Amino acid sequence: MTVGLVVVSHSARIAEGVVELAAQMAPSVTIAAAGGTDDGGIGTSFDRIQAALAEAESGDGVVVLCDLGSAVLTAETALELAEAPERIRIADAPIVEGAVAAAVAAESGDGLDAVVAAAEARQAEAAPPQAGDEPAGEAQRLELVLENEHGLHARPAAELVRTASGFDAAVTVEGVDAKSMLRVLALGLDRGSRVVFEATGPDARDALAAIEALARNRFGE
Structure with a gap:
């Protein structure tokens, strides 16, 4: 449910x-x-x-x-x-x-x-939340180029948010919370944009690996 x-x-x-x-x-x-x-x-x-x-x-x-x-x-x-x-x-x-x-x-x-x-969009006024109670540790980083014809419009943005939300990690895209649909859409990222993701927390590496795989699949499009 x-x-x-x-x-x-x-x-x-x-x-x-x-x-x-x-x-x-x-x-x-x-x-x-x-x-x-x-x-x-x-x-x-x-x-x-x-x-x-x-x-x-x-x-x-x-x-x-x-x-x-x-x-x-x-x-x-x-x-x-x-x-x-x-x-x-x-x-x-x-x-x-x-x-x-x-x-x-x-x-x-x-x-x-x-x-x-x-x-x-209350989270738009606050920093991205830290994952769990453990120390955040060093941020993991992923940089990629968007290949989607229309960039991160609504549907691929939704796939990104769902993917990021599935991990015990604080994930950002271009410095904003990757688990916030409105903040991701507000970036206005077009095809060819070079995008930086960062993640901290227990699942940081796994979260970025999943996002990298999602991007290779053009975010499900």
Whole structure:
């Protein structure tokens, strides 16, 4: 099971589009759309949000992404009336970027708090976390050239984040947290870019070896 996601928008098409995009990064995560009114108009629907929450809940919790303030208010009402409101969190995050980042975190097996943090990109204001309780030791370094036609766009970036998240190591790419989808995308790395990865912690060497193998495979593309 994984943390589920609900995308709430005033437009059914926007909600469905965000779900389609995020699902490309997280095929095993349940992501439900709750867009538009009950009659297909522009607005939000309590009933649609309530149904989406039930669809996305697997027992590990649900993170909700909203487009505008009134969508948040409707989502909060649905949350208050939910059977287990403590397992539902409304992220203070942009709906597209937040949904993609949250989906990648959920796909990696992160818990509810970590998925919310990924959506809100709280880690962007802090240094990358150290792995475990052991001394970090000397940083391991990997330098490579991106061969992907479009560089580290959303899908290969998601593969990188998933790979880095699978190791007990603090991993950076060009100095930013390689386990943060939003920070990786913000680098805007294009084809031909020379990229430096560094890792510290018990699995540092293994993490960089996995990333090197991933790059040889063009990040799954």
